[in-house]
Amino acid sequence: MVAMMVERWAGFGSAAATVIFLWPVVQKYVPPTFRLYLTAWAAKLAACFNPYLQITISEYGAERFQRSDFFLAVEAYLSDACARRARKLKAELVKDSKNLRVTVDDHEEVTDDFSGTTIWWYASKRQSKANVISIYPGEDERRFYQVVFHRRHRDLVVDSYLPFVLGEGRAVTVKNRQRRLFTNNASRNWNPYRSKSVWSHVAFEHPATFDTLAMHPDEKEAIVDDLMAFQESKDYYAKVGKAWKRGYLLYGPPGTGKSTMIAAMANFLDYDVYDLELTAVKNNTELRKLFIETTGKSIIVIEDIDCSIDLTGKRRKDKKASSDKDSDDDDKPKLPMDPEKDDATKVTLSGLLNFIDGLWSACGGERIIIFTTNHKEKLDPALIRRGRMDKHIEMSYCRFEGFKVLAKNYLDVIKHELFGEIQQLLEETDMSPADVAENLMPMSKKKKRDPDLCLSGLVKALKQAKEDAAAAAAKAKEEEEAKEAEAKKAKEKEEAEVKKAKKENKGKDKAAEEANGDIKEGDKVK
């Protein structure tokens, strides 16, 4: 900085020396009002000769209690783009950041180049003037950055360079941030003075990726393609007038990788994950508040949606019917219901639909909403129609293509003599990837990572599963047949009874007819 100043002020050195020399004299003999006038005039004169402008970016902007976004962006930008040119740096471990952050130290100057223009950055701090005694060390220091540039570049710096620094700085912050896994707190723990209290979070560290996910390569590619297209379609969504979000429904039997897929998606997109526990949400208003408190670049997950809450139209109707019945049966005055219990059922289907694609859902943007279920058929069609759940992904039992991924990941095996037999068995038997993986990862020292042992163990398990399935099917068939036979028997019995009754009725009718005939003939005789 000093070098820069000397260079810039080279022509004014002698003038400055004169002023410094004369200043004590001025202070002594010139009256204060005139002195003030003189100082203002001197500042104006200096401004005429000094062609450089400076802009200050303070750590605490207009909102006194929050560090300014722009300051943080500048810090991130300088540490990424210019820190290599600085000589004095400082390293810190920052909250929610996965890397050590190296930034420019105070009173250090760095230069930057933008469209052929040189810009100087200067980091510094000043003592706060407020008469507040802080218990935190360093709290009374206010740090700031100054950017210095030639006045002919004023428009370039203000209109292009500073917005560029803001954008780059934000991108660097996102790149370095530690991703988070959020879960919603019970509403009785929400603090009205702290908006952050509705979700709590831990660092998201699930290691699953699309490479480790056992699935047919074509299906996997289709999903990756879809995610990439979504990420790059901000403008397209704006053009067609849709909120920038996408819904996925993952369905399939337990242990087929639905939760693993969510982790892989989050790792692929570099998004935070909000795991919404619907049973802890009391009503639609709470649901909306939770949504508003989520940030962009996130995946909102509701696992086992069919179990979380009574959502299907059919089940609600059943419930209504039974409550109607209750009220008909029992006309005694009723005690008011337990408010806690009453509230617990108030997240409704329409509340959830609003959550997914109501007006509120557009705030923030760049969100993915994922539902998982073991029973797709139990869900209300309105909930999973295209547009809400845009893509339905079936996670199914492990087949040979999926197995090859697991064998490669767990055992580093691409080819093996048992593969043929395993392929045949996997086509004939339904085994979840979780079970296959379990067989490939035996927790015994002896078997550890011995592919031959693991694969023969898997063959055995598959044969066993096949036998069990065949036995279960045979049993089911037997039961079905027994049921059919019983039904047939019952039907025959019923038919026989009907026949018998008919016969008896016929007999009675005949007797009556005969009796009637006798009477008529008697009448004739008369």
Ligand SMILES: Nc1ncnc2c1ncn2[C@@H]1O[C@H](COP(=O)(O)OP(=O)(O)OP(=O)(O)O)[C@@H](O)[C@H]1O
């Ligand atoms: N497709 C898969 N690829 C790789 N690993 C898998 C796959 N499916 C399951 N696994 C393994 O099985 C375990 C259980 O899988 P996961 O929790 O993803 O199943 P899920 O479909 O969510 O089951 P649930 O319906 O019970 O929630 C995971 O830890 C993972 O290691």
Ligand SMILES: [Mg+2]
């Ligand atoms: Mg799961």
